[in-house]
Amino acid sequence: MCLHLSALGCGTVAPIPDTPNLEELQTRYDHPTAVLHAGTAQDALDEVPQLLDLAGGLRATPYAIEGVNRADDLAVDRAAQGIRVQGTVNATLECPGASGSRDGGANGSLLLTIGVAETKVLRGIHGVAQHCVLRSERLQVPLRVEIDGGVDFDLGRDLALGTHWTGRLLVVVLGSITIEGVPFRNVSGRITDALFEHLLELEDGTTVVLQVTEEGPAIRDSERIWSCSSGQPCNFH
């Protein structure tokens, strides 16, 4: 790895970029407002027939975390005790493509703008994808995912320098995400290793959270979680 350093002798603080504030969206994910019964639960699930594909596609986006970790490494040298670090790190990631191997930029790129304030990586990160092709899978079947346009991330918390991120990632695709040729626009998802969540606003303005777990699809409303296994009506435990 080639690292170049330069220092400005101006003695001014580095600017902190504007970063997306997705805390309200996180709250909406945490507290859906709808109250469902068995029939409406299934109806809600049917509103997103490609839920599994969407889950598979958005599960490719945590690739961006590699850029966050690299930004953390870049700033951590200055994060000695008693030192306040702030500024901006722009990370450009070569997208690995459907085959998983980078091809000198032929699979597009993802540019992340990462803010650092009070010696922490700010939780909101703005990204711009340019024909970024990623690899994911659904039920162990490979999926080709392409992202174009804006994509924002929320780490869930500001990240102390020197600690690599783990946790629950909220992704908002402001542009388009194409999963095996099927485009989705302006979608969001919340991702952990074992759980995918997608916020759905119903016709009456209330919200539910569609989930994909190892056991299959589920729906979380304001009161309970409905398990919706294939071929069975949704029911709660």
Place this chain on the structure above:
Amino acid sequence: MQLPLTLAATVACAVIATTAGAERAENRRTDFTAYTRPRGRLAVGPLKVEHGIIDEIMIGTFVPPWFAFPWLNVPVPTAYLKVRTSWWDPVTLSLRGGLAYVDSKAVAELADEQASGSALSTTAELVASWRIDDRYSVSVGLDYAHLHAVGDTAYEATSVEGASVSHTYSVRVFGEWRLTRVFALSLLVRYLIFQSPIRVKSDSQGGGITTVGDVSAESTMQKRWTAVPGVSFVWPSWELSAGVGYGVYYLPVLGLASSKALPDIEIALAYFFDLYD
């Protein structure tokens, strides 16, 4: 007949020696004061070399950085010029400016990273010294240090590991109490007025990820005060001063200040003689 003649010759020699000693310019301390070396004097020591061009102008250099190439691969040249007034006795004003050039190879060694560019450190001091009487003198000074960029078209200079600022402003008071012709006590007190953040632009490539960073760092626990009591000795051709104190530590040559309080050792040793009258 021989005895009186011998006595007369001895007295004459003593008078001549005393007179010569009295006519030799006084060797005032140049550290932390407004004083300079008298015209023609050369003071050579393991830490610095100073020469009085005329009574009011002195040049000097710090010795150890010139010999830093075993560790830094290149020497670090340093130089300073000091100018003082001579018409306001017992008050003397002086202005001193200094330079230190840190080549990119030295920077790379200091920063443990590859660097393209060099650094130039500039220091300045404005000092007023008041010689109250033959025993007491006090000096008040304002110091400035700056580390900034020089370099090629792609990158400017670099960070120096351990340095925490790019601008440093401080003030100091130095008092000396001469107990005998040879021995004196001293006290140096310094206060750090301002220490600017250090700003770093960096980029890295590897693993399919390119990062460009623009970050700044500043101390949140900046200490301010330094106190260094000391002693000094002045012999006919030698001078020695030493002090041990505690507080903000100012990097020699560069003049940059630490953010933490550290033990502070000030020492100077020199042999001086007159190159010309």
